Every structure is written in C-alpha cells, then in structure tokens.
Amino acid sequence: MSTFVSRISPVTGRLEWVMQSDDYDYHQEVARSAYGDMLHDTERNKLYEVGLKHAIKWMHEKGKQAFVLDIGTGTGLLSMIAVRAGADKVVACEAFKPIAECALKVIEANNMADKITIIKKRSTEMNELDLGGRANILVAEVFDTELIGEGALGTFHHACSELLDQNDRIVVPSAAHIICQPVSCPFFRGWHEFKEIKIHDDKNYEHNRANNNTSSSSDTTAEASTTDKCSSSNQSSSRCKFISPPKKVKCCTGAPSVHDVQLNRLAHDHFLPIGDPKIVFSFDFTETSGGPLKFIEHESVNFQAVNDGVIDCIFMWWQLKMDMNGEVILSTAPRWGHPTPNDMQWRDHWMQAVYYPSKVQKVVRGQEFKVNCHHDEYSLWFDLSHPDVISSSSTSKMLVDHDQSTGSSDNRGPGCTCSAHIACSRTRVAMLNDVERNRKYIRALKKVINEDSVCFCTSDDSLLPLIAAKLGAKKVISLQPNQLSRQFLQSYVEANDLQNCVKVVSSLEDEQLKKENVNIIMGDPYYSTSLLPWHNLHFLYAKTELINYFSKPKKAKKKKSVHSDVTDNNIDGSPIFFADQTKDLSGDNLNLKAPSLLSRGDGLVIFPCSASIRAIAVQFENLHKLRGSPVNICEGFDLRPFDQLMSYSSDQSDAYLEPHPLWEYPAIxxxxxxxxxxFNFDPNACIVGGVRQLEREGLVEFISSGTCSGIAVWYSINTALNDQTDETDFANDNVLIGGLLSPPQPGQTLNWDPYSRQGVHFFKIPQVVDDGKFRLKFKTVFQPKTGEFEFKFSVISCKI
Structure with missing residues (x-):
C-alpha cells in the first residue's frame, strides 16, 4: 500500500504531498546498507578467508572442533567461507532482519543450510545458551572509517567475555592498529577553518572608486549623514581589504564528526608530510595479551618533523592483523603509507579520515613535537601538544580510570561552540573559503554595486552581504530563516563592524522591509536543504517572490493584457508566472521569456544572471560498484538472492540521481x-510557475569506446549581465562551475569542482559502447508548478 506523506520541496520551498510506499523506509534502509561495496572488496574477502583457514587449521591441529561464531554476518559470506575452510560448526548472528532473511536464502542457494545457523539478534544480546556452547573462533567485520565507530570495542569485549572459550580462542582479525600522520594541508584546513576574504585586490577597482568619489564629491556630506548608509567611519575603517571571521569562530575547535575522505585522490602538491606515519593505538581483539579492551585511552605520542612547515591537519587510517602471528595485514592506508601502493584495493566503506588540531603549529625539520591522541568507545580525536599548554597527563589518567565499563567521561573531545561549524557543512566552509569562487563573485559584484545599491540576499550562510557592503552598497538585507545561520552571519557582521550597513532578518513579515527600495536581489545561490545541485534553483522561486514583495506597481491606464491569463495560472495565489516557451528539442538554450506583467521589475538587477544544468556520460573507475554493479558470484558463492533484494529495494526507494563528491572518484x-x-534569472525572463512544463531531449555522440557506467549532472551559474557566452566555456571568468572544471579529454581523468556535489545516475547494468555505433539519449523535464525534475538517460544503437 501507499499513503500520502508531506515534505518540503527543496526547490520551491513549499509543503507538498506525495505518494510513498508504506515500505519505503524499509527498502531505503536495505538499499543503503552498503553490503554491495563490501562484497566488491576482493582483498577484504580473501584476507578474511586466509585468517579463517589459519584459525580452523590451528584448532584442528590441537585436536579440537572448530566452532565459528560470525558476528554481523550480512549475506552470510564469511560463514560460508568458514564452512568451506573446514569449520565443524558455524553460528552466525545478524540483527538487521531483512539482511538476516537474505542470508538464509543465500546460504540455502549454496547448499549450506544444514551447516550454518542464523540467529536474528545482536551479539551483545546473546549468551552461550543461544550458541549451544561457547565458540572458539570469532570472525567479525564490524568496522568503519574510524575502526571503532560501529561499536567494535564493545562487540569484541562482550564476545570474549560471554560467547567465546576462555582458554583457547582465536579472533579474526586478531588485532588492529590506528595510525596517524601530522601534515601541512591548507587544502583540507580550508574545509574546517573560516578564512579571511580579500576584497580590494585589483588596482582598476581602486582607480574606479577614486574617480567615482571625485565625481560625486558634492554628495559626500549628505551621504555621511544618511542613516541608511554605512557611517563615514565605517567607510574608512570597516571597508578595508578583508572580511574577517569572528574571534569565536577562529578559536572554535569545529565540528566533532569525522571527516572521512578518499585521501588517494589528494594531489601530491596539496599536502606536505610533517611527521612519518606512526601507530598511536593498538587493540588486541582476543583480550589475551593485554587484558580487556580499553574503551577510553589518551596518549601523547612523540614525532620528529621530516619537513619544515605548519601542522594544520592530522591524517588517520588503520590496519588489521588477520592471523594470529600478524603476518597477514589488511591496510586502509593511502598510497604513500600502503605496503603495496601499486596493488591497492579500492573501497568506499572504509576510507581515511582527516582531523583538525585546535591550533596549528609551525615546526622545522628535525624538531620534536607531540600529538595528543584520544579515543572513547566510538570515536577518535587528535590535537597538538603546544609547549605553552599545561600537560593534561593527570587528567588523562583520571579519564582512563573513570569508567571502563561504559566508556563515559567528562572529556567529550572537540565540539563547535561558535555555531558556524554547525550551520555550515564542511563542504560549505570550503566553498566560502574558495579563493577563485570569491574572486569571481567580487569581480562581478564590482560591476553592479554602487553607493545607491540596496541589496537583498537570499542564500543560506552566505557572505555575499558582507562583500556587497565592503564594495560600497548603501544597504544590504540578508534573509536567514534558520537561527544558527542568523547567528553565524550576525557574528560576521559585528566582527567586521558592518551593523549600520547589513541587516539580518528571519522572515519577510517585517512590514518595514517593504519600504526598502531594493534594486539588487542576489544569492550564491546556496541552500542548506539542497541535496542535489539543481535544488539550488530555489533561488528562481525566491527571487520571483521577492520581486513581487518589493514591487511598487506603476499607475497605468487599464488595458487588456495579452497575458490576461497570468492571474488564473497562479498557483495558490503565489507570485508566480509561467514561461512562454515550454519545449526545445533543437539544442538551443531554453530562452525562457515571461509575461509583460513583469515590467515592474525594470531597473532591478538579479545576481547571478542565469544557471545551466549540464551532464556528461562517464566510465567510473570504481564508484559504480556502490549501486550499478551486481555481485552475482563472490569468492565462488552464489549471491544472486542478495542482488535481487538490493535491486528491488533500490527500485522502491532510490532516486534516479544521487549526490556524490566526484572529485574523490576517478572517471573518464x-x-x-x-x-x-x-534558466534565465533576469526579472523580465522569469519562468516560475504555471501549468506548462519545460522539456528538452536529444542525442549525444560517444567520443570513446568503453563501458558507460553512469551520467554525472551538475549546476553552473553565470554572474555577468548580458553575457551570452555558453557555460561550456571553461575559461569564462563569469561562470561559477559546480561540476566539470576543464574540457573532457578522451581517456583522461575528469577534473571536478571539489567544493560541490554532483548528481549521479548509475546504469543498473553498465553499458558497453563502441564509438560511432551507439548514442546517449537524454530527456529532461522540469515542472515549474512543483519544482520537480525528471531525468531519463539511455544508451541506444545508432540503427534505431
């Protein structure tokens, strides 16, 4: 059955009702369980098999039965490997019931139903009675990017205490090491720390400002006394060369969540190693050599600088010992720290992580320094031990002894205290710090901002209002409905002494706003509710509403308009207008013209001026394995029941396109x-609303032979007035690209904007194509009334 559910459209911003299957949440949880990614991890599968073979052989050599407990069995793969390796008894537990049912089907399909028992419980809810005695071999894959984030410490500790033989037991993996490396990496530091923004960075601008001031000198006194304008003191002091982050933002330790990333995609020249990688924590999962696992540890680890530089980031990865002797190693290290850098397994379920010390530290080669390393039961955090900071060793000892059983402590690690790191995602922080992006915005705004500019900004967590104020705008109003976003922006306003020029409002309910003679509506555009790139087209709806809100209709003789049906086509009384053009199959831009009623927007500047949604067909190196590549046979076992479950659940819950940061995932x-x-944002080309749809379809030639695994879609904006340059011009200084940064070259890895996520459609079965024999067919439909997009992509033979 299906029912109506309410949701807020990220494009229109309106409440809408949509039909949704009653089992939607169930299927979404199944589809997002990421088992497919793990099953494609060939190295993981093979090394687990090596570990199990060693353990089972060891038990048999001691004259004991090999009784294997598989915790978190998933599809049952490791249990079946244990049976094949000679295990005498196998019991597996899986708490996620849909996958537990799937495991039963997989095991039956491989004729092992009489050899493996599935218990649908969490291991921590089980005792030896559930198993029919204690097992002597434990195999478990309960790890995440931080190793311990899925509760590995508690899982292994409980198993060793309650479920495993107390005399002879083997755990696969037997142990783990957490490794960290201090580095200098301004690229990643920019995802954490808010930077200053330079404004007056070209001589032409200063020259033009000087000329403007000379020509309007007679108005200088009046301007200084106008309350709506920034004070003369502000003009001399606050309108300086920088927008500075508030002190509390500079001092904040930032978001506590781990920053997991594919470090292998980090360019060599984007970071400088300051210390060699070093083991900082070790865990004995058998609890035989070092006693019970410690849920809380604090270590101060010595490093020696191998280069001059500033330590601003700490990279982390881990490795597992898959056998008892520690000779079989599974490593998640990046290429420069990996034991086999030329033969590395790609995986997305375990990545590397970046941590940010509260203060950076400058060192010279050969200098010794310390990294303070911490973990609780579920998370890690790191900091630098500065010479001027009192040692916290006594506190650390207290915390270690505080409560080993629960892992509780008073030291919770880093946490945002300034609201900025909560209001802004790491990607948004990096976007705000992007020098090239800011340069383009500043360059474009200089052409439209003057001393009479009254600006209204509709973008979340945007610093454009401060840039506009620094460029000389008379007044700037920023709409920030979210409280944290208001706090974030208001703190910036006060830190830069722009209270007289920039006003932050929570809504349009303030009647005083209507009195403002707004002549510039602007935005990044960026909205925190946007998951896919084109969701930022909410700007289209927001600016249309603002045009209506601030409009001052001119008196005119009554005359029947050729667009007299505009009012009848309004949606729910909203200030929305339809487009004259509804379909374009010729390949030309959709030149979306609005009714003449919008002449009331005369003299109004919309910034940016236009947007384009673009796409490209790609061959992913690995990313398609997450969604579009069935497992079929894995390590010799038939996993097609799993493929069927994933395919059906994906059909029920997955969107046609999903967001991914493609700079992390190579593709050609x-x-x-x-x-x-x-989309044209000009006031006289407003295309929001109405009952018609915008539609475009066409055929695209393939430029290479290979496997087309998916389509990447992104969103670009043009900041220049009357700029007719196509957004395919990658050198266009007016275009801010949220996707492909350079022209695609056959066989060459694509270059993506790292500060945006792109939409990706995965073909269920990757399409093998020959250049000249196949074409890509696309169709895009936009419903202005609902803000919904429909995308369709298919590979067709040229014979069709």
Missing part, C-alpha cells in the same frame, strides 16, 4: 559535456 569521459536546461 564517454561523451562531451552537454546542456540539459538553461
């Missing part, structure tokens, strides 16, 4: 990039 182009839709 299969086609040139092409445009799906174009």
């Amino acid at each position: 182009p299969m086609t040139e990039d092409f445009e799906l839709l174009f």
